[in-house]
Amino acid sequence: MKSLQLAEFGKPLKWAHLDTPVPKGREVLLKVDACGVCHSDLHIWEGYYELGDDERMYIAERGVNLPLTLGHEVVGTVEKTGDDVKGVEKGDLRLVYPWVGCGDCKYCKNDRMHMCLSPDSLGVFRNGGYSDYILVPDEKYLVDIDGLKPENACSYACAGLTAYSALKKTMPLEAGETLVIIGAGGLGLMAMQVVHELTAAKVVVIDVDDSKLKSAKELGEYVTVNSKKEDAVSRVMELTDQKGASAIVDFVNNGQTSAAAFSMLQKNGVMVMVGLFGGKLTFSNPVATLKNLTIRGSYTGGLDELRELIDIVRGKKLKSIPVETYGLEAADKLLDKVKKGEITGRAVIKPA
Ligand SMILES: [Zn+2]
Ligand SMILES: [Zn+2]
The missing domain is CATH 3.40.50.720 (NAD(P)-binding Rossmann-like Domain)
Structure with a gap:
């Protein structure tokens, strides 16, 4: 598979040709249809958060390892499933909940994985959606978005x-x-x-x-x-x-x-x-x-809240925010545009 990866903080993203992962157990491999470019991608790319008074929090000290494929607002089509996957099959369109947790703590057990003390989020700690494929560690992180367009739905995973x-x-x-x-x-x-x-x-x-x-x-x-x-x-x-x-x-x-x-x-x-x-x-x-x-x-939200949000958006047929779509190769340029505040609404990558 082809991914654009962050190999060094603050440097242009690099093309990487990686073996396409083969899903095991409850894992699901999706072909990426759309991936939103988020302001936090910019922070990860830069390598730090400004804390005020010239203090910084460095991403590398928070356990983020490079090279890393950014992108945590992903809609994809199921390509392959592990043997224990029951709820989705090849061809299903799904929104990915990227705030993956340990799976074992009181937060993870109650669909509040974003509060997990050992986060393993996609596009932050694990490879994300600036790629043609993404491996999701468990089918429970997939949300049905039937009726919504991938480029409109992807940003509900983080911004929404x-x-x-x-x-x-x-x-x-x-x-x-x-x-x-x-x-x-x-x-x-x-x-x-x-x-x-x-x-x-x-x-x-x-x-x-x-x-x-x-x-x-x-x-x-x-x-x-x-x-x-x-x-x-x-x-x-x-x-x-x-x-x-x-x-x-x-x-x-x-x-x-x-x-x-x-x-x-x-x-x-x-x-x-x-x-x-x-x-x-x-x-x-x-x-x-x-x-x-x-x-x-308030930091992102729970899997339960993402399902509620998608129900509201679909049920009420809410108007989408403005979306601009680009090819995967535009990712660097888009991070720069996000930095300058030049995007109204959302910039979305469509790798295909
Ligand atoms: Zn947990
Ligand atoms: Zn985000």
Whole structure:
């Protein structure tokens, strides 16, 4: 099989011609139909996460070994199955849940593999979807997406799931309450696609780019705020009769956005930190106590949540976020475009 691999952090990806794996036991080999290019691919490619104050967390120290085939947003067609596979057969189209865990802990046993303390995620610790084939370690990680196009469905495995799981952590919210979404990039658009299925609350979307806010408007009813042109905190306070937002999901989550988010939270407010853009948040401890606040992180989501999300998308026939498709050879160029913030919606690789 032919894969584009990361052989050295920060260097161009390299073509690798590897033996196509033969699935054993509950393993499944899929031919890759579509693979989304995610912002976290960029972090892995660069080799580190910015932690703020010039500190970095190095990917190599987290157990990631090179060479590695990136790509964790994969839709594929089943090509071959191990002897113990019962639920899928050759020709079936499936979305891959990439957040593979140890299989044995309390999280893995309850479809919460993304919380596993010994992660073995596809495209991070195991070879992923920048390839014509991918080996999935267990058929349980495959989700039926019948009726959805591969290029539209692949990004539910990371961007969609991350957005959905983060939104769920703010629920329930009633009509009359306000939910703020910071960032209208891939994750933010995914959140907007599904948020009205979860709550009747008013949704305010904040970004610095008018073209991204325009895409938000096309997905549904949102109040949009360009924080480059107006003060986002005052605008949210004004929109909420000075009460503040009941919940905020911060898909940027840098020092600036998290500080703004903290100061627009209402009593009992929930703030969910999602983005990996570096930065640190300093806040008043007594305010957190007196306002009974919840400040928490959210990293991808569970297999159960991915199934729920796909059910919603299929059942409600939700409009897809904008998708641009490219050949596998474009992967390097796409990582660069993602870095520069030049992709509206999602860039998707179609290896065939
Ligand atoms: Zn586990
Ligand atoms: Zn991702």
